[in-house]
Amino acid sequence: MSNTHRVSKAYVPVIAFKFSRAWLVLLLLYTLGPLTENVGAGRIVPFVSNGVLIGGGVLAILLICLLFAWFSYLRISWKLEGEEVYITKGIIKRVNKRIPVSKIQSVDMIESIPERMFSVATVKIDTAGGEGDDGKIPCLSKTEAAALRSAIFAIKNGTIMAEEFASEPAVSATSAAPVQRIMEANTMYRMPVKNLIFTGISSSKTILFAFVLIGGISQIFQIFQGTDLYEKLADTLLGLAVPILVALVLVFLVVSWAVSAIGIMINNYGFTVKNAGAKVEIEKGLLEHKTVSIEKNRIQEVRIASGFIRKLIGYAEISVKTATLKVQGDGGNGKNDDVIGLKIIHPFIKISEVDYFIKELLPDFAGAPKVFDALPKRAHFRSVRRYLIWTIASIVICTLTSALIMHFAGGPTYVEFLLGHPLLFIAYIIPTLWAALTGYLAYLGKGLAITDSFISIKSGAYGRTTSIVPRRKIQIAICSSNPFQRMKNLATIKGTTGAHAFLPLMDVEKSTAEDFLEWSIKVK
Amino acid sequence: MRQEPDKLLSKKMAGVWRLRGILGTLFTGILLVLPSAILTNLTAFPDIFLWIGVAVTAAIFLVFVAILPHIWWTHFKYAITDDEIIIKRGIFIVEHTVVPMIKIQYTDTSYGPILRLFKLASVKVMTAGGTEEIPGQLLAEATEMRDRITDLVKLVKENV
Missing domain, CATH: 1.10.10 (Arc Repressor Mutant, subunit A)
Incomplete structure (x- = not known):
């Protein structure tokens, strides 16, 4: 593979289609109106001339895009040489990308619909901290794509093994059994x-x-x-x-x-999980076929989640978060980034089979605690109150706005109106009851379990999310408390792994939170 | 917790925050006062808005220049031990952060124009899960702290 490769010729139509798609849709949107108007009014001549004009426009767009795709095709090439992947592309701004195989986190194979028509695939190379489309090689023939993937993994496995045996022998079950790495991937689950x-x-x-x-x-x-x-x-x-x-x-x-x-x-469609030694391989998709591989020792967090309906029928979804080394950026204490980079490894599993599945697929996570401690009783009241405050605040705001509007519009005052329509009280009572119930259930749903090497956090009012984080993956541990929590001697525990923030847990006992900080820095 | 963080930032850091407060107040003051001042002078615009603008600016000045910088300074404590960096900060929401030494990828010191004016620098430690910052050390101290952390990090190194 060391010589330079071109991508498949199918690149030209596939990319032309991708470029032209947006333009064609725009053109259609802007011309549909006048066209239908003419037809509706029975004006045939302008209809035909409009039609010719639009046809010409479509042709011009297609031609330009094809030309563009052709030039772009001439410029794009790749090679795998000396444990590095080289990608060259770009018409005006030339990009020369060098990706050391050792930095590669995952190699995915994506087949979009136009690509499937020509039976080619895009190889997407993910690196730690990489951004954008730079690591994408589009339109490789499927055999070539598969060969590139396995070549990268072959190099990678070699280096990983060498590194691991040198620095930290027997850290995980996977490194203890190097034979497993070369083992053929065996299918864990194929979705019926x-x-x-x-x-x-x-x-x-x-x-x-x-x-x-x-x-x-x-x-x-x-x-x-x-x-x-x-x-x-x-x-x-x-x-x-x-x-x-x-x-x-x-x-x-x-x-x-x-x-x-x-x-x-x-x-x-066709969701398949394969256990390939050090990797988890996932294939899915009916129209766009995806092949994703996740390196097991890069997994930072495992999440088992079931929404309301799934919880009722006893099923859950398992996903993992892998390391995305974004060193730049803010302190990593952002609130919304705890769902970034979630990759589903099983979309629909019986809750009773979760433990077995994790034990088989991710043996490193098999020792995760299963018995959770409930939050202290004082947290119960806070949970209910937290939900109530927001509901009551929004009710008050709505009431005040309506009252003000009715006041300035003249006519009956809001109170008179309310007394005239007693059904409106439902709008006050139901959300309040709902909030109280949610607060109560949210309290019941929360739980914390810390063992020597894992922290498990459970939360959810109607659904349930369980997050398992190995201690050695925790990067920063934080215990925070607001004045109300301090009054009740409670605190929130949160933190980050290599995959950003993990699921935070509010209102644990302050001493527990401090133990958590202490626990996070234990060396072995 | 076996150790409560006890070290404070350089006292000069309050001055940095104060200067930042002054600049911020100037900026918001211009935004709040200038338009209404012009409008009041040129048209029959009621001058109550001008006075509200002046009052708000004065309040911002009082809070961000006179009161908060000192409180911020007293509410940022840290400690660097052989195993960890502990930071405790915040007035209302108190955050107690622990960065294990083994997780630190690299460290740096940096200073902008205002910090440079006060001959200060801030020390940043980067982990795979984010960055923590200890702002406002005397330049020499910051460099020393950075080197000390780097030395400690060298001893224990773990993968992500």
Whole structure:
């Protein structure tokens, strides 16, 4: 593989398609209006001339993109030489990329739809702290892609073994059994169609998707605002009885749920987990086929999560976080980055089988604690109050705004209006009860387990997320407390691993949090 | 905890924060006062907005120049032992951070124009999981601290 390689000729149409896609959609959007207008008005001549113009436009776009793709094809080349991957690409700005194999975290194979038509694949090389598309080699023939992957892994395994035997012998089960590395990958799990369907319909992302869809639809309505169509639609909607409106909303929710469920099924089609010694290999996808490999000793955190529905039927999802060495940036105490870089290694597993699966696939994590300590009783009240405060605050804000609006609009005051419509009190009572219940369940759902080499944190009101972090992967340990927590002698424990923040846990006993700090720095 | 962090930053750091406060107050003051001052002079714009702007600027000055810098200084404590760097900081939310020496990838000292004016530097330690900073040491002390940390890190090295 040491000589320079070109990518497959399929690169030209695939990249041309990628470039032209956005432009074609834009062109269509802008021309559809006048076209349909002409047809509606029975004006054939402008319709034809418009059609010719649009056809010309499409052709021009395709031609430009093809030309661009061709030049880009001439410029792109790669080679694997002396334990380094070289990638050269770029028309105007030339990029010469050198990636030492030892820095490579994972090599993924992605086949997008146009690539599948030509049976080629993109090899995506992930390095620690790498950014952007620099490590991508698009459109390799599948045999070439597979050869490159195994060549990289072959070099990598060699160096890893040498390093590990030199510095830290017998740190993990994997390094103790080097034979396993060369062993053929054996399939741990291949998802049957029945489970695929359940994965789709039980995902809690579906509800989120409904909200996104609602946002999108309201956007479309804004575009049509002021037109006849909008007026008509608004009139019909307002004319409908309440039950019909409710039914419409329900139908809408069901449809959006079904669409998103199908999306998840397409993504997870043929989900296969393979145990390949030092690596976990995952294949999935119906339209876009993905092959992902995760190095076991780079795993920083294992998460077992089940949403409300999955918890009810006794299933969970297992994901892992791998090291992403982003040394630059802020203190790593960011709040939202605890979901960055999650890779699913099993989308739908019986909760009772989780332990076995982890023991077989990730033996390093087999010793994780299973018995959790509940939070102190004082945390219970705080949990309920935390949820209540936000709900009551938003209720108060809503009430005040409505009262103000009604005050300035004239007519009845808000209190009169409220007394006239006693059903409105439901809008006060239900969210409050809901918040109290959520706070109570959130308290019950939380738990902490610390053993010599692991910390496990459990949380979730209606669903359940368990996070397992090995002690030697913790980079920074933090115990923080706000004034209210200090009054009750409570604290929050959080921290970072090589994969950013792990799941934080609020309101543990202050002494426990301090023990956690002490525990995190123990050397062996 | 076997050791509460007890070392304070250089007393000059309060001066740095004070200077930053003054610059910040100037900036917000111009934004708040200037438009309403111009409007009040040229048009019949009510001058209450001008006075509100002046009052807010004065309040910001009081808080960020007179009060907070000293409190910030008293509320940042740290300790460097052979095994760890401990930082305790915060007024309302108190954060107690522990960086094990074995996790530190590299360290550096840096100073911007304001820190340089006070002959100070800040020491940063980088781990795979993020960066922690001890701001405001005398330059010589900061360099010494950086070297000491680097020496300690050399002794114990672990993989990510």
